[in-house]
Amino acid sequence: MSKNSEDPAAKEDLQQEILKLLRKNPDLAREIEVTINLNIENIENIDQFAVGNYNTFFNFETPSGDELIKIIEYLDQRRKEASNQEILSRYNPSNLPYYPEKLKQFVTQNRADELRKDLTYLENHRILLLSGIGGVGKSTLARALVDLRPVNVPEPFWFNFNQNQNAKLGDILEKLAAYMKAPYIASFKAERREPGKTDVDKLTGELHRRSEVWLIFDDLSTVLEDQQFTDKGIELLFSSLRYNDHKAKVIVTSRTLPKLENGESLVDVIEGEEKHHLNGLRKEFAVNYLVSNGLDKVGTQKLEELAVGVDGHPLALRLLVQLVKEYGANDILEDLSMYRDQMEDTILKARKLFDKLAGNEKEFLEHISVYRKPVAIKALKAMFTEKTPRDSVSKLLNKSLLETNHNGSYWLHPLIQEFAYKGLKDITEAHANAYIYYVLFPLPKKPSKIEDLQSLIEAHYHACSAGRVDLAARILYHSNVCGQLEMWGNFKTIVELCTPLLPNISLEGRIISLECHGYFLGILGIACFKLGIAEEAIILIEEALKIARLRENKKGEANQLGNLGLAYQQLGDRRKSIEYYKQVIKITKDIRDQLGEGTSYVNLGNVYLELGEIEQTIINYKSAGQIFRYVGNKRGEGSCFSNLGILYSQIGNIDEGIDFLEQSLNIFKDVGDKIGEKNQYMNLGIAYKNIGMFKKSIDCYEKSLKISIELENKSDEGDLLGNIGNLF
Structure with missing residues (x-):
């Protein structure tokens, strides 16, 4: 047949x-x-x-929308079956955008062709790009595809760049690690360093080992400028997803076609045209939308003219529904005719429709457009003025100009927000009100991640946007935001927060107090150092050192000298680094800062080790260990013994090396430091292997392996299994 x-x-x-x-x-x-x-x-x-x-x-x-809806129901039923639970349980749920049933029906019915086309495309390609002008429905189409994914594909990972405009590579990897239940992908956090290629390779390696998973990156154009990535870390991630072998399907929404540094497009391009450029709805679908949303009494010809008048743009259609109900079809058709005569493009038409629909609530809408993220009702009310109608929130919801998940969060459609913000007259006042709302927001008692400090970060942003850099500085200075971010390894966020406070690093250009200026110079210098920008770090730290000496702040002077030592060490100028560390030791002795003195001996020992001066290395490590023992810093003492153990083992003094490693192991056990305990078992395994005591080595490796499994440290787990295999 x-x-x-x-x-x-x-x-x-x-x-x-x-x-x-x-x-x-x-x-x-x-x-x-x-x-x-x-x-x-x-x-x-x-x-x-x-x-x-x-x-x-x-x-x-x-294909028809009805058929696709039946398929979605069938797939939902299949996903609930036990055969898929083992696969799906390997992932944490992702925060998918709010997707009401009415919108689901609309997208499925009116974008059936696009859905089929995109599913077919995903069969043979890794990355699907949904591009098009703002408000055309890229995000909702991506959300509709989620319901049509194969039954053995877990709920996708969804990352919205518009709601995370300050996101860096580390933020994305951390969320991916949580989503995939693979903490080792975010090991850079525990190691207090910026993520790089190694960490991205961990991700793509995990995606290669697993069965198919979908990753959705919404509104990527937020981090693009002239089609190029503004952040090299995020570009590294997408370059890896583009070229490396893996089983993930990546869906990207963006107004423009993203291009990589090598000049190539993020997606396959055919005959010079990007694939899956999303246009407005076809005329018959646009008319159906208008009819189904309450314009069924309007004649067919007028509905067609309305649909064609806005090029089937979904957001413009949504605005049309409300406008026709309020002003009548003839009035709106006259407006559209005028826009056509003036050769207005689709976005400008939508902007003018928005202006007309906003009406008395326009000023309030403009005020709330300063919020970058979904907010609670209290945040909206913080923008009320004496002129604001008390029912503005409900009216904006009824006009579909304000969106909600009906669970306490409110936000604006990105294009509505763009329109509203452009019309905002008193930008300073609106940002000042947002600052007050966020600065009074209650914080967790023990913040453990950047999200816990988000209200302060938002308050800082609005203070800067209102021109009140002094308030922004006060937030960071008194709440130790930068100290927490440094501890978690969020160095790029520190740079973003501190840079607006220091328009000129010299004392003559300061716009905040001398004390704050020195503090932020030092914090910014450390962040630059951690990001590998040593030359810039040195300039900043030297300015901070001048301020510390000017204020006769000995502890601050010692801190900045130590930071200069680290920076020059990174640049490879080890002799200069040694000079700075010796100055730190002298000052810390004078002011009886024993913890600072011990840390400086460790740093000095590390530089001598790099120079191959073993005797000086041992002297400094031992000095540090004695100080840490005296002040009761067990972890510091354990780390010094570990350094000595490894060093003695490497120079052939195995017995003394093992003795120091065992002392270190006992200390880490006493303080309950599992990572330190794991590392010492690994170091002992290496030492015993080097003297041919293979059974003892295997025993130590297996104990380290057990802890690595408990900590879900896949990298160490893999290394240890390989080491044990080699010994057998």
Whole structure:
């Protein structure tokens, strides 16, 4: 029976024969390459059809929204079955955007062609780009695709750049690590360093090992400028997803086509045109939308003119519904005719419709446009003025100009926010009100992640936007935000927060107090040092050192000299680094800062080790260990013993090396430091291996392995298994 036959009976026979084959051997679904127009009612007994190589049965010749809705229901049922639970349980749920049933029906019905096209595209490509002008429905189309993913694909990872405009590579990797239940991907946090290629490789390696998973990055154009990535770390991530081998399907929404540093596009490009550029709805779909949203009494011809007048733009259609209800179809058609005569583009038409619809609530809408993230009702009310109608929130919701998840969060459609912010007259006052709202926001008693400090970061942003840099500085200075971020390794965020406070690093250009100026210079210098920008770090730290000496702040002077020692060490000027560390030791002795003195001896020992001066290294490590023991710093003492143990083992003094490592192990056990304990077992395993005591070495490696499994440290787990295998 030919698949090309036009005989209806032959088509029916072909379909029935295929169904018989699939019932006998469901695995055949994996091999199907032809497009089959199956009746949805006939697939209920073919389990593997939805779990095969891909969604073959979605390739309808004439797909309809109703058919896709039935498929979604079928897939939801399949995902609940036990056969998929083991796969799906390996992932934490992601924060998918709010997707009301009405919007789901609209997108599925009106974007059926696009959905089929995109699912087909994903069969043969790693990265799908949904591009188009703002408000055309890129994000909602991506959300609709989530419901049509294969049943054995877990709920996708979703990252919205518009709601995370300050996000860096580390923020994304940390969220991916939590989503995939793979903490080792974010090990850079515990190691207090900025993530790089090694960490991105961990991610793509994990994506290669696992079965298919979807990663959705919404509104990527937020971090693009002239199609280029503004952040090298994020570009590194997408470059890796573009070129490395893995099983993930990546969906990106962006107004523009992203390009990598090498000049190549993020996605495949054919004949100079990007794929999957999303346009407005076709005329018949746009008319159906207007009818289904309450304009059924308007004549068909007028509805068609309305739909064509806004080029089927979904946001403009949404505005049209409310405007026609308020002003009538004839009035709005006159406006659209005028826009057409003036050759207005789609976005400008939408902007003018927005202005007309906003009405008395326009000023209030402009004020709340300063918020960068979804907010509570209290944040909206913080923007009320004497002129603001008390029912403004409910009116904006009714006009579809304000969105909510009905669970206490409110936000603006990105394009509505853009329109409103451009019309904001008193930007300073609006940002000042937002600052007051955020600065009074209650904080967790023990913040443990950057999200816990987000209200202070937002308060800082609004203070700077209002021109009150002094308030922004006060937030960071008195709340120790930078100290917490430094502890968690968020150095790029520190740079972003401190840079607006120091328009000129010299004393003549300071706009905050001398004490604050020196503090932020030092913090910014350390962040630059951690990010590998040593030359810039030295300039900043030297300015901070001048201020510390000017204020006769000995402790501050010692801190900045130590930072200069670290910076020059990173640059490779070790002799200069030694000079600075020796100055620190002298000052810390004078002011009886024993902890600072001990740390400086460790730093000095590290530089001598790099120079190969072993005797000086041992002297400084031992001096540090004695000080840490005297002041009761057990971890510091344990780390010094570990350094000495490794050093003695490397120079052939194995017995003394093992003795120091065992002392270090006991200390870390006493203080309950599992990471330190794991590391010492690993170091002992290496020492015993070097003297041929393989059974003892295996015993130490296995103890380290057990702790690595407890800590979910996949990297160390892999290394230890390899070491044990080699010894056997």
